[in-house]
Amino acid sequence: xxxxxxxxxxxxxGTFETNAMAAVIYGSEKFAQRRREIxxxxxxxxxxxxxxxxxxxxREEKISEACRKLAVLSNYWNSLIDTSDExxxxxxxxxxxxxxxxxxxxxxxxxxxxxxAQASDEQQEKWLGRAQRREIIGCYAQTEMGHGTxxxxxxxxxxxxxxxxxxxxxxxxxxxLKWWPGALGKSANWSIVIANxxxxxxxxxxxxxxxxxxxxKSHEPLPGITVGDIGPKMAFNGADNGxxxxxxxxIPRENMLMRHSKVTSxxxxxxxxxxxxxxxxxxxxxxxxxxxQGLFLASALVIAVRYSAVRRQGYLEDKSRxxxxxxxxxxxxxxxxxxxxxxxFIFCGFETIRLYDxxxxxxxxxxxxxxxDLHALTSGLKSVVxxxxxxxxxxxxxxxxxxxxxxASYISEIYGVAIGGCTYEGENMVMLLQLARYLVKSIEMxxxxxxxxxxxxxxxxxxxxxxxxxxLGPNEYLKVFEYAARNQTWRATEKFQKLRNSGMSNEEAxxxxxVELTRASRLHTRLYIMSTFIxxxxxxxxxKVKGVLIDLLNVHVTYEVMDIGIYVQGxxxxxxxxxxxxxxxxxxxxxxxxxxxxxxxxxxxxxQLRSVLGRRDGNVYENLFKWAKSSPLNKxxxxxxxxxxxxxxxxxxxx
Ligand SMILES: CCCCCCCCCCCCCCCCCCCCCCC/C=C/C(=O)SCCNC(=O)CCNC(=O)[C@H](O)C(C)(C)COP(=O)(O)OP(=O)(O)OC[C@H]1O[C@@H](n2cnc3c(N)ncnc32)[C@H](O)[C@@H]1OP(=O)(O)O
Ligand SMILES: Cc1cc2nc3c(=O)[nH]c(=O)nc-3n(C[C@H](O)[C@H](O)[C@H](O)COP(=O)(O)OP(=O)(O)OC[C@H]3O[C@@H](n4cnc5c(N)ncnc54)[C@H](O)[C@@H]3O)c2cc1C
Numbered sequence: 316x317x318x319x320x321x322x323x324x325x326x327x328x329g330t331f332e333t334n335a336m337a338a339v340i341y342g343s344e345k346f347a348q349r350r351r352e353i354x355x356x357x358x359x360x361x362x363x364x365x366x367x368x369x370x371x372x373x374r375e376e377k378i379s380e381a382c383r384k385l386a387v388l389s390n391y392w393n394s395l396i397d398t399s400d401e402x403x404x405x406x407x408x409x410x411x412x413x414x415x416x417x418x419x420x421x422x423x424x425x426x427x428x429x430x431x432a433q434a435s436d437e438q439q440e441k442w443l444g445r446a447q448r449r450e451i452i453g454c455y456a457q458t459e460m461g462h463g464t465x466x467x468x469x470x471x472x473x474x475x476x477x478x479x480x481x482x483x484x485x486x487x488x489x490x491x492l493k494w495w496p497g498a499l500g501k502s503a504n505w506s507i508v509i510a511n512x513x514x515x516x517x518x519x520x521x522x523x524x525x526x527x528x529x530x531x532k533s534h535e536p537l538p539g540i541t542v543g544d545i546g547p548k549m550a551f552n553g554a555d556n557g558x559x560x561x562x563x564x565x566i567p568r569e570n571m572l573m574r575h576s577k578v579t580s581x582x583x584x585x586x587x588x589x590x591x592x593x594x595x596x597x598x599x600x601x602x603x604x605x606x607x608q609g610l611f612l613a614s615a616l617v618i619a620v621r622y623s624a625v626r627r628q629g630y631l632e633d634k635s636r637x638x639x640x641x642x643x644x645x646x647x648x649x650x651x652x653x654x655x656x657x658x659x660f661i662f663c664g665f666e667t668i669r670l671y672d673x674x675x676x677x678x679x680x681x682x683x684x685x686x687x688d689l690h691a692l693t694s695g696l697k698s699v700v701x702x703x704x705x706x707x708x709x710x711x712x713x714x715x716x717x718x719x720x721x722x723a724s725y726i727s728e729i730y731g732v733a734i735g736g737c738t739y740e741g742e743n744m745v746m747l748l749q750l751a752r753y754l755v756k757s758i759e760m761x762x763x764x765x766x767x768x769x770x771x772x773x774x775x776x777x778x779x780x781x782x783x784x785x786x787l788g789p790n791e792y793l794k795v796f797e798y799a800a801r802n803q804t805w806r807a808t809e810k811f812q813k814l815r816n817s818g819m820s821n822e823e824a825x826x827x828x829x830v831e832l833t834r835a836s837r838l839h840t841r842l843y844i845m846s847t848f849i850x851x852x853x854x855x856x857x858x859k860v861k862g863v864l865i866d867l868l869n870v871h872v873t874y875e876v877m878d879i880g881i882y883v884q885g886x887x888x889x890x891x892x893x894x895x896x897x898x899x900x901x902x903x904x905x906x907x908x909x910x911x912x913x914x915x916x917x918x919x920x921x922x923q924l925r926s927v928l929g930r931r932d933g934n935v936y937e938n939l940f941k942w943a944k945s946s947p948l949n950k951x952x953x954x955x956x957x958x959x960x961x962x963x964x965x966x967x968x969x970x
């Protein structure tokens with residue numbers, strides 16, 4: 316079937332090459348090209364297709380389908396991608412397995428990275444190759460039923476037995492059961508387990524241990540281990556998140572990951588070079604999240620924008636033909652600022668991934684000085700990006716009207732998986748408060764006359780902007796954001812300090828200032844996102860692409876400033892706010908002809924999108940009917956439930 320002419324026209328009105336834009340989105344022409352090649356190669360392998368739509372499958376079927384594809388994938392892995400390239404591997408996973416999770420998701424995202432960051436050279440020699448060849452499947456078991464956020468209160472113990480030189484693992488209470496780790500329930504046979512290290516009755520706090528959970532031949536749990544699946548979740552049901560308990564389970568001393576902290580055979584403890592070095596796997600995932608969430612948001616927008624260009628409803632001036640709903644200003648206001656955010660998140664994602672890779676090298680060379688900065692940055696970024704991604708996806712769903720609510724749109728599934736990110740890798744409020752600690756410390760440095768020692772990301776806190784040029788360009792908007800973030804950070808810090816000085820304990824003062832502190836963290840992070848977007852656009856060479864991205868940036872800066880209006884009342888007059896509002900409406904109109912091309916440029920395949928509404932060819936209605944007919948409920952005209960219950964009920968009512 317040929318392409319829907321409404322989409323053909325949209326594509327013809329685009330002012331730039333989508334391949335050139337993809338090269339900007341994905342960091343290089345080479346990688347953008349590799350993505351297309353991988354997608355093309357996969358489309359020719361029939362075993363990679365879903366055996367039937369995932370949304371009609373039970374959990375067992377989804378997990379089995381994922382495992383089937385992983386097995387097929389293992390035959391093609393080396394021929395499809397450069398296996399040393401994490402981005403290529405991730406693209407392959409996204410294409411083939413989609414976003415509902417699978418039994419290797421944690422193996423790749425946390426188990427292997429933990430071995431790389433935390434295992435000594437000898438330990439890597441022993442386990443890393445096996446993990447990379449997938450001879451073993453691993454997961455990351457940290458969270459317990461009773462504690463996820465407060466790692467210091469974890470209850471699982473690893474007690475060193477000097478006589479045998481082993482650690483004895485125990486789960487002393489119900490609440491100490493590991494709870495949530497992905498792939499733990501049924502798939503993994505090994506795990507990195509975070510447990511309190513106890514030597515001679517002294518508790519050294521949480522440390523990582525390499526623990527075999529299941530027999531490598533029979534896959535049966537080993538004696539001393541209780542393990543299983545925690546049941547269905549809001550989404551992510553292709554993954555078997557699990558529970559795990561230990562009863563006097565012994566592992567050799569050599570199974571504590573010892574790149575940084577060590578326990579010698581006589582039971583001596585050697586401290587790591589930085590107290591939080593064991594948290595690096597979390598920082599690794601957080602540093603990926605802006606990218607991954609940006610792609611979730613992008614997926615929902617591809618669906619909503621394409622559908623809005625083929626969906627006709629109501630009239631504007633021309634009463635002879637209904638308009639595309641994408642022509643309504645409200646629809647544009649709903650969708651275009653999110654397109655800008657998706658671009659901005661992906662640009663930030665590349666930046667934080669690069670920073671993590673650099674930090675890993677630095678730490679391996681004994682330099683831990685960058686840890687606090689990256690922890691603060693990624694804590695704030697994961698919180699803001701996951702929240703705004705959730706908001707954007709939900710708006711995209713509503714922008715698709717009734718069909719958006721159908722699983723045929725697939726947007727609810729994207730939403731369910733994406734908003735999990737508000738919780739995993741540190742609950743958002745908690746992580747905003749981690750960033751707030753860093754911001755408060757920065758203010759205290761300024762108060763103590765040490766402004767010059769501030770890092771580049773917080774130097775603006777020491778500046779003093781009180782007027783803004785009316786002729787607003789992106790850099791002036793940045794100044795507006797700096798003003799808002801600076802003001803809020805000072806106000807929140809002063810509130811905290813005042814409470815503390817009034818005699819309140821540090822903790823209580825912090826708690827009573829915490830809403831204001833989280834607001835400061837959000838503004839600081841949104842400033843970082845905007846500044847990264849501006850810098851990125853500034854570096855683009857292709858003038859057509861750059862032109863469109865400047866238009867998109869204008870949507871971004873005007874929308875974001877309007878969104879924080881309450882924080883800039885002292886800086887901007889109501890006339891200036893009106894001016895910005897009008898600039899936003901003009902920017903929406905300017906970007907309109909490029910809307911479809913901007914989402915096409917994400918180059919997310921139909922196979923990955925799994926959306927009837929978001930099909931690249933725009934042939935929505937005939938496929939929606941086909942999709943509905945494939946519902947298992949339509950296999951028969953008369954359901955057994957009708958025969959068994961409704962018919963007798965109706966018959967009885969007739970009497
Ligand atoms: C061949 C190549 C293959 C590779 C390819 C890869 C393929 C991948 C395939 C995947 C497919 C992708 C498809 C996508 C589809 C699916 C997407 C979904 C994926 C789902 C995965 C979910 C995984 C989830 C995992 C988890 O959730 S794991 C558990 C996470 N848990 C947490 O995050 C807990 C949060 N809590 C904490 O981090 C801490 O407790 C705390 C930081 C809140 C507090 O810690 P603590 O009490 O110890 O400290 P204090 O608050 O007192 O602070 C003291 C000071 O320490 C500083 N600090 C804290 N942390 C750090 C740190 N990390 N670094 C540096 N400094 C740190 C504080 O700042 C304090 O400093 P100060 O005293 O100066 O103020
Ligand atoms: C899809 C998914 C996958 C996951 N995968 C894994 C995995 O592979 N491995 C693993 O180990 N874990 C995993 N987890 C667990 C996850 O990391 C934790 O659920 C998460 O860190 C939040 O911790 P919690 O559940 O203890 O929340 P809680 O801390 O109980 O949060 C409840 C509420 O308390 C608030 N709160 C808590 N502490 C504070 C504080 N100090 N100040 C202010 N407010 C506070 C929070 O903001 C929140 O509103 C996963 C979770 C999900 C949803």
